Amino acid sequence: xxxxxxxxxxxxxxxxxxxxxxxxxxxxxxxxxxxxxxxxxxxxxxxxxxxxxxxxxxxxxxxxxxxxxxxxxxxxxxxxxxxxxxxxxxxxxxxxxxxxxxxxxxxxxxxxxxxxxxxxxxxxxxxxxxxxxxxxxxxxxxxxxxxxxxxxxxxxxxxxxxxxxxxxxxxxxxxxxxxxxxxxxxxxxxxxxxxxxxxxxxxxxxxxxxxxxxxxxxxxxxxxxxxxxxxxxxxxxxxxxxxxxxxxxxxxxxxxxxxxxxxxxxxxxxxxxxxxxxxxxxxxxxxxxxxxxxxxxxxxxxxxxxxxxxxxxxxxxxxxxxxxxxxxxxxxxxxxxxxxxxxxxxxxxxxxxxxxxxxxxxxxxxxxxxxxxxxxxxxxxxxxxxxxxxxx
Numbered sequence: 001x002x003x004x005x006x007x008x009x010x011x012x013x014x015x016x017x018x019x020x021x022x023x024x025x026x027x028x029x030x031x032x033x034x035x036x037x038x039x040x041x042x043x044x045x046x047x048x049x050x051x052x053x054x055x056x057x058x059x060x061x062x063x064x065x066x067x068x069x070x071x072x073x074x075x076x077x078x079x080x081x082x083x084x085x086x087x088x089x090x091x092x093x094x095x096x097x098x099x100x101x102x103x104x105x106x107x108x109x110x111x112x113x114x115x116x117x118x119x120x121x122x123x124x125x126x127x128x129x130x131x132x133x134x135x136x137x138x139x140x141x142x143x144x145x146x147x148x149x150x151x152x153x154x155x156x157x158x159x160x161x162x163x164x165x166x167x168x169x170x171x172x173x174x175x176x177x178x179x180x181x182x183x184x185x186x187x188x189x190x191x192x193x194x195x196x197x198x199x200x201x202x203x204x205x206x207x208x209x210x211x212x213x214x215x216x217x218x219x220x221x222x223x224x225x226x227x228x229x230x231x232x233x234x235x236x237x238x239x240x241x242x243x244x245x246x247x248x249x250x251x252x253x254x255x256x257x258x259x260x261x262x263x264x265x266x267x268x269x270x271x272x273x274x275x276x277x278x279x280x281x282x283x284x285x286x287x288x289x290x291x292x293x294x295x296x297x298x299x300x301x302x303x304x305x306x307x308x309x310x311x312x313x314x315x316x317x318x319x320x321x322x323x324x325x326x327x328x329x330x331x332x333x334x335x336x337x338x339x340x341x342x343x344x345x346x347x348x349x350x351x352x353x354x355x356x357x358x359x360x361x362x363x364x365x366x367x368x369x370x371x372x373x374x375x376x377x378x379x380x381x382x383x384x385x386x387x388x389x390x391x392x
Contacts, residue, residue: 006038006088006092007038008088010043010101012044012073012074013044014041015043016044020288024178025096026055027181030055033054035370042081073100077105085105092114092376095117097122115379115380116151117151117153120165120171122288141170153174153375154175156175157289176369179365182298186267187295187298187357188299189275189299192272192275207236207239208277208279210242210243211280211282212280212292212295214244215246216246220282220283221251221255222255225329226333229329231333231340236340242261243262277296277301279302279303281305283324288309290311293315296353302346304321304335305323307323320356
């Protein structure tokens with residue numbers, strides 16, 4: 001029963017650096033608490049978090065990751081954290097990253113015979129090529145497979161992601177879908193604001209091409225920059241809008257000197273930035289779902305995305321957006337030019353994208369997660385009852 005659920009959630013980054021994974025996890029915790037389900041979150045923390053997190057958070061010892069110091073690596077459970085978990089008495093442990101902290105929590109759950117699930121958020125193995133560590137990708141996939149294989153259930157964000165993970169041998173056990181929702185009060189065509197565009201230096205005749213997300217190599221920013229160069233060389237009236245922050249900020253600014261770079265924005269400022277652009281580009285091949293793509297679609301902006309996991313579930317090519325196979329600057333520029341030169345087709349795709357976004361509702365999506373929890377806990381209880389007579 002739902003009243004029996006008590007969830008201990010483990011995260012590598014729950015509150016200190018805003019990204020798609022912790023947005024989803026915070027949404028989940030807030031929903032669980034609204035349903036009266038106790039939750040305790042364990043994660044690395046920093047002294048001055050950039051946003052207010054949901055739920056009760058227990059700080060886990062950690063250190064800054066070399067080369068990516070904005071992120072922290074959680075250490076294995078110490079005696080205090082183990083006592084905290086036992087005092088909380090979870091009926092289920094939810095793991096969200098195959099790091100040291102989560103590995104340790106998984107082993108602890110096994111020893112204490114606590115049901116455990118995992119949610120898949122990040123293709124860490126695909127990041128390595130962008131940092132000269134591609135030779136480690138196979139070993140990384142093996143470790144991920146070993147981690148997820150020890151869980152009773154794995155939640156994946158979309159079918160294309162599940163298919164890819166199975167094909168690559170990372171998943172072979174039970175899975176359930178944990179999709180994503182959209183807040184239609186925050187992301188809407190109604191936020192389009194020509195005065196805001198003018199204040200940023202855009203002309204009314206400019207076609208504003210946006211990128212929204214963390215400014216990191218794995219997001220395909222090099223392809224976005226190459227695309228803008230080609231569009232300019234074709235004489236098209238385009239200007240780039242870069243929304244986000246990250247370690248590649250200086251590189252992007254040098255590569256796209258004419259771009260408007262807002263840095264990290266949130267709330268109404270983010271809503272306005274999405275809706276006030278004319279084209280949205282997601283060139284990343286590493287997305288597990290693509291929250292930014294769904295937000296752009298809800299905002300009434302035609303989306304052009306890499307044909308990759310996540311985007312392939314959101315977009316039907318040439319019906320509610322465009323997909324580009326194996327994107328590079330030329331292929332992205334060809335797709336963008338097609339919509340720049342045909343405003344009617346661009347608007348048709350934008351309208352269809354808005355309609356698609358209405359099928360994504362947070363409460364419905366999160367209710368499915370709770371159902372998955374109950375299935376796992378029920379199976380664990382049934383298994384314990386089955387074993388009890390044999391042990392007598």
